[in-house]
Amino acid sequence: MPWYRPTFASFLAALPISLSPAVVAAIIVWFLDPGTALKVVSALFALFALHNVIGDVFVHLGAIHVDERGIMMKGSLGDLRAIEWREVTGAVLRERENPITRTDRLLIIDSDDKRVMFNTNVLKPADEAALLAMVRRHAPLVVERDTPAV
Amino acid sequence: MNDWQQESLGPSERVPSPPSRRFTSPPLTRMFAGIAFIGAGIGTWFAAGRLLGVDWTQPKWGAANISVYIGSMLAALIASLFGGMIGMAVPVRSGGVNFAIAVIWQYTANGTAIWIMLVVMVTHKVFGSAGMQQFAHRGDAARLGLMTMAVGACGSLLIATLLLLTRVLRNAKKPRVVAAIVIALPVAFLMSRAETALLPPVARFGLFLALTFPIPLVFVCAHFIDRDLHQRRQIVPET
Numbered sequence: 001m002p003w004y005r006p007t008f009a010s011f012l013a014a015l016p017i018s019l020s021p022a023v024v025a026a027i028i029v030w031f032l033d034p035g036t037a038l039k040v041v042s043a044l045f046a047l048f049a050l051h052n053v054i055g056d057v058f059v060h061l062g063a064i065h066v067d068e069r070g071i072m073m074k075g076s077l078g079d080l081r082a083i084e085w086r087e088v089t090g091a092v093l094r095e096r097e098n099p100i101t102r103t104d105r106l107l108i109i110d111s112d113d114k115r116v117m118f119n120t121n122v123l124k125p126a127d128e129a130a131l132l133a134m135v136r137r138h139a140p141l142v143v144e145r146d147t148p149a150v
Numbered sequence: 151m152n153d154w155q156q157e158s159l160g161p162s163e164r165v166p167s168p169p170s171r172r173f174t175s176p177p178l179t180r181m182f183a184g185i186a187f188i189g190a191g192i193g194t195w196f197a198a199g200r201l202l203g204v205d206w207t208q209p210k211w212g213a214a215n216i217s218v219y220i221g222s223m224l225a226a227l228i229a230s231l232f233g234g235m236i237g238m239a240v241p242v243r244s245g246g247v248n249f250a251i252a253v254i255w256q257y258t259a260n261g262t263a264i265w266i267m268l269v270v271m272v273t274h275k276v277f278g279s280a281g282m283q284q285f286a287h288r289g290d291a292a293r294l295g296l297m298t299m300a301v302g303a304c305g306s307l308l309i310a311t312l313l314l315l316t317r318v319l320r321n322a323k324k325p326r327v328v329a330a331i332v333i334a335l336p337v338a339f340l341m342s343r344a345e346t347a348l349l350p351p352v353a354r355f356g357l358f359l360a361l362t363f364p365i366p367l368v369f370v371c372a373h374f375i376d377r378d379l380h381q382r383r384q385i386v387p388e389t
Contacts, residue, residue, distance in 0.1 A: 028271070030275075033279070099375065148376050
């Protein structure tokens with residue numbers, strides 16, 4: 001069984017959305033020549049964008065592996081987290097319809113002392129389907145649908 | 151159970167009445183409320199200002215000015231409540247019509263707001279802070295504000311209509327974002343030309359206005375249309 005890794009296309013698609021608060025802040029500062037309060041707000045927007053980009057990098061450096069024994073996730077810093085199927089106490093797939101891109105999906109697998117969380121929608125669609133089919137074969141996967149973001 | 155000595159005067163079991171069907175359209179409700187809010191607010195503001203003899207070129211925080219602001223805000227809120235109630239009472243049976251209303255309303259409302267924000271930013275850059283204050287006290291500032299709003303509303307309405315006619319936006323399908331931006335661009339150029347005719351100093355940033363406007367418009371509206379459709383599914387699941 002292979003390691004499923006996020007695609008570079010997914011990373012590139014996420015970047016503009018993540019950077020958009022900084023772009024808005026830059027436009028506001030350049031056009032409005034704001035006072036201190038608005039400059040602070042703009043700086044917070046820029047920090048938020050930086051936080052988003054760091055999040056994107058971390059998500060896209062991760063990888064996930066499933067086989068007949070269990071599920072294993074490699075974190076962005078090379079840390080490994082593994083749960084055997086017999087240890088699983090809960091398996092949840094949180095879904096949120098995204099009006100523009102693919103449906104956002106977060107897979108959460110719990111055992112008594114460990115938790116594996118992975119954004120599956122950053123994988124290739126075929127990889128995502130294969131991964132979720134494998135999880136469903138070994139654990140009762142509960143799908144929770146979140147309401148739209150707006 | 152009945153026997154030959156009994157006579158049934160009604161059904162032996164209560165037959166549940168079919169659930170009442172509502173075909174409320176959330177975007178239509180918002181459209182009615184929004185139009186009523188804007189119409190009543192602006193109408194009251196102008197009418198009360200004229201009635202109380204407020205001179206907007208020399209604004210002071212007097213009783214008359216404050217009454218006009220508070221009165222127009224109250225009138226707008228009350229009108230939006232009534233507008234929303236009327237919109238809620240109009241049944242929209244077709245999912246497709248509900249989708250078209252959502253597209254037209256969200257593009258018009260959000261497009262107007264985005265256009266006004268962009269024009270205010272550009273005007274601020276051209277005139278500077280002190281110049282903006284002088285500009286706001288000009289006799290025709292209110293008329294120019296309304297005309298800017300009209301340019302934003304008409305342009306956005308045209309974009310929404312084009313996106314529906316070209317089927318770039320379709321019910322139950324994700325929008326084709328790049329195609330939507332490409333279709334919106336020529337209209338944005340027209341809007342920029344119209345705005346330049348109204349406010350000639352803005353011409354320096356005409357290209358910026360035209361190129362920037364479609365991007366937030368398409369992305370912001372996609373999310374608001376999605377919310378409208380989600381709420382509609384909660385009311386009428388099969389649509």
